[in-house]
Amino acid sequence: MRALIQRVTQARVTVEGETVGQIGAGLLILMCAMRGDNDAEAVQLAARIAKLRIFRDTAGKMNLSVKDTGGAALVVSQFTLAADTRRGNRPGFSEAAASDEGKRLYQVFGEQLHSHGIPVERGVFGADMAVELTNSGPVTIWLDTADRH
Numbered sequence: 001m002r003a004l005i006q007r008v009t010q011a012r013v014t015v016e017g018e019t020v021g022q023i024g025a026g027l028l029i030l031m032c033a034m035r036g037d038n039d040a041e042a043v044q045l046a047a048r049i050a051k052l053r054i055f056r057d058t059a060g061k062m063n064l065s066v067k068d069t070g071g072a073a074l075v076v077s078q079f080t081l082a083a084d085t086r087r088g089n090r091p092g093f094s095e096a097a098a099s100d101e102g103k104r105l106y107q108v109f110g111e112q113l114h115s116h117g118i119p120v121e122r123g124v125f126g127a128d129m130a131v132e133l134t135n136s137g138p139v140t141i142w143l144d145t146a147d148r149h
Contacts, residue, residue: 001041001105002081004030007054007139011074013123014130021121026071028133029113032081033097033105034146041145042105046112049073054139062139067117075113076123076131077106099126 011028013021029049033042055064055071066073082096097105103125114120123129 001034001037001045001109001145002032003045003049003143004078004081005049005052005054005141005143006030006133007136008074009134009136011131011133013074013076013121014132015124015127020124020129021074021076023072023074023119023121025069025136026118027066027073028131029073029075030078030081030131031075031106031109032077032079033102033109034082035095035097037097037101037105037145039105039108042108043112045143045145046109046116048143050113050116050118052141054141072119072121073113074121074123075106075110076129077102077125 006028008028009025011023012019050067051065053065054062055069057063079093079096082093083091084095085091096102106125110120110122
């Protein structure tokens with residue numbers, strides 16, 4: 001499972017001009033389930049993100065998690081994180097999970113993140129979404145559960 005995490009002061013996702021998810025300070029999480037991923041990866045990734053210390057403490061050091069700051073998370077599915085660009089000019093997406101399994105794992109991931117006490121807003125799986133954000137720092141972190149095996 002892959003995630004691109006951005007520390008934000010605000011983020012919003014719209015579908016056909018209507019806001020479907022919105023947060024103030026917290027994390028925008030673009031996530032992609034990969035072929036072969038299961039619930040264990042969703043649980044592991046959610047726990048890791050919940051504990052990720054990328055917010056500043058009073059000394060200005062990145063020493064606080066989103067939970068520590070009372071922030072929220074906006075989780076947006078993004079299968080293009082599975083892009084394989086090693087050959088040619090057109091990315092391949094064969095490593096992304098099948099749509100129904102990707103959607104199921106997207107839901108599991110969001111539920112797991114919420115179980116850590118983090119308010120979670122979501123985009124609409126598979127929809128053509130517009131994402132707006134103000135990246136704070138900027139801080140952007142890439143996580144891949146395959147890197148921890």
